[in-house]
Amino acid sequence: MTSTQMNANGSIVDADLAAKPPRERILHAARALFYWRGIHVVGVEAIAEAALTNKMTLYRHFKSKDELIVAYVRQLAAEGEGVWERNAAAHPGDAQKQIESWVAYVEDIVMHKAERGCALANAAVELQPDHPARAVIDDYKQRKRERLVGLFSHAGYRDPDALADEVFLLFEGARISIQCGGKGLASRVVGMLRELLAKAERAGTHR
């Protein structure tokens, strides 16, 4: 985890960024600009500039802007997977603890991060369905739902599929609602998730 931050203007605040290899810098800059400003409104020149390099170097590492977009989306998906794996490693065999940890993670996301919503969902909105990055996004979202199902199943919930659907949709709805309507609505999703899980657990145990 780096200490890199970016304000809404897109200017990068990262002291040790210059020390990293160019490809990493470019991906880093693309990530921030794509997220905060949008994929199609950001030109490759702006990305190269934010990465403390130039357009030529960018095209030496990425064949085209589309390929950079795919790399951007892949990076996001890989980080999301990493969160799940670290969570599983932190509480091995304890699905209930993993769930609680995930809810805390969601709380952090909704309250302090993701002020522009889910980067992958935003990318899906901006990209045509046949764009190669869309497959990455769809796979990630599906795998995320499957992880939820597996978690709820292991934790002994009744009907883990339905529970995962509901949790998934609530989370997605919260993230998309952050940018149209503010954080107030989305911040209540954590309480809803906790209550939903508590009720569902009872439904599974008092059979």
Place this chain on the structure above:
Amino acid sequence: MTSTQMNANGSIVDADLAAKPPRERILHAARALFYWRGIHVVGVEAIAEAALTNKMTLYRHFKSKDELIVAYVRQLAAEGEGVWERNAAAHPGDAQKQIESWVAYVEDIVMHKAERGCALANAAVELQPDHPARAVIDDYKQRKRERLVGLFSHAGYRDPDALADEVFLLFEGARISIQCGGKGLASRVVGMLRELLAKAERAGTHR
């Protein structure tokens, strides 16, 4: 309600479109192209062409592309409001029937329309937070939630605010999930809504 349709390619299939005044045609074309392809990737020339006119006429009716975007968003919001008002007029004083009608409307949306998600949410994703259209979107989403609260309140549900939040987030999550992951997940939202309302109603009545 017109019989206008548009395929994913953006070609307009509307016989009596040529008879309408230019401004209406332009808005009509912009709506389809903005929704299916995205706001920033569609140029004004393509819009004018789809509207069976040219760029000059477009700029005679809209000062700039940004103003056209605002008009596009306003049109969407106005239609959404119209649905609510017609629903209220169809079942005057009967909040429960209005809720059921709304759920059926959601089912229709999720199952047959909105294959690219909510047009207003997509616009919010594409536009910067300070774009004038964003205020229209935020207002609409907030009013929509307030309508849900009012409906649930009149129908006698306990804690209509919390219920409206949950319903709202589920619906928003379903719409954003249509385009990343397919219709399978989103189609289950209707059952979740009905079950959620049934449970909440019981909670309000067996006090």
Place this chain on the structure above:
DNA sequence: CCGCATTCGTACTGATCGGTAACACCGCAG
């Protein structure tokens, strides 16, 4: 120290963007 391959930066290409100027055209009122 030199030689060489890789990387970098300037400057460019053709295309397209949003937006405009100038003018021909059409229908309609008088």
Place this chain on the structure above:
DNA sequence: CTGCGGTGTTACCGATCAGTACGAATGCGG
């Protein structure tokens, strides 16, 4: 018929887009 507002057409503007040619700089093995 003449005038006139709205529409259509063509050409253009400066800016910016994705992508590239090519020389300058650079690091590194010898």
